[in-house]
Amino acid sequence: MFFKPNASSGVPIYVQLMEQVKHAIETGALRAGEQLPAIRKVAEDLVINPNTVAKVYRELEHEGVIELRQGSGAFVADRRRGQARASSVIDARPVIRNAVARLLALGLNEEEMRRLFEAELTRLREGAVTEFAPRKR
């Protein structure tokens, strides 16, 4: 599992890290019971503040994703649910990998892909949407 904070994306670093850890668990890169690197170690590697990493671990624990044991470290919580999810997400990987490859072939850049993807998710979400259309001239 890899991580590279995208400082210019507008998404807070701690949110990005949380997402990465969850994704690592979903894909089986991190399995139940396994230990995560120490707060200070992660902070050093990513060149971010230890407090930021601590916040990530704290939040993840609050969500039941990991377990924190003072003096020992952080461990992936062993919930059957996450493990069951893993297979689905792993099966899903080639699907988006293929799609992204096609988008790339069509000449789209990363930003365009992301906007297209988010627009599609919004479409699914539906709910109370507000129209944002050009005015009559």
Next chain:
Amino acid sequence: MFFKPNASSGVPIYVQLMEQVKHAIETGALRAGEQLPAIRKVAEDLVINPNTVAKVYRELEHEGVIELRQGSGAFVADRRRGQARASSVIDARPVIRNAVARLLALGLNEEEMRRLFEAELTRLREGAVTEFAPRKR
């Protein structure tokens, strides 16, 4: 074109709005020369602060995406580039639409889809990545 601010996504509202406007132009929903709704109107519709919308328009103008004319309003800049892009993005739409449908069929929720997608983009991006792996026990 539709817009629904996702306050809990961690992404600043003004960034989301900027992305939406760009996407609308890329897909042809907004065409060169067309007028965008007034700042106060958008703010009212989306129930956000006029200053936030003003910031969006200001930033978009700075990027050359739109033109601001005091007293008149905001207009989509007529650069050939955006128009040329439109066809590519439109062609790309069924690709991700199909992919998202498959992910949905696999039982993935929105968050999982987004993480999977972002992970794939990170893979493409490559560059200097920092390993984030479990420690030996």
Next chain:
DNA sequence: ACTATTGTACTATAGCAATAGTACAATTTA
């Protein structure tokens, strides 16, 4: 027991996001 490691818990600071409110300037419309 001692030491190192790991998470916990503060305070303080700087910057950005978003809101609220007000006033002004340029243009369009009647």
Next chain:
DNA sequence: TAAATTGTACTATTGCTATAGTACAATAGT
């Protein structure tokens, strides 16, 4: 010309993100 509309430009406030620095508490390893 007068009024309405639209963008511009402030100040002030609140809350969150991220950083820096320090100290403490619990556990593991020797």
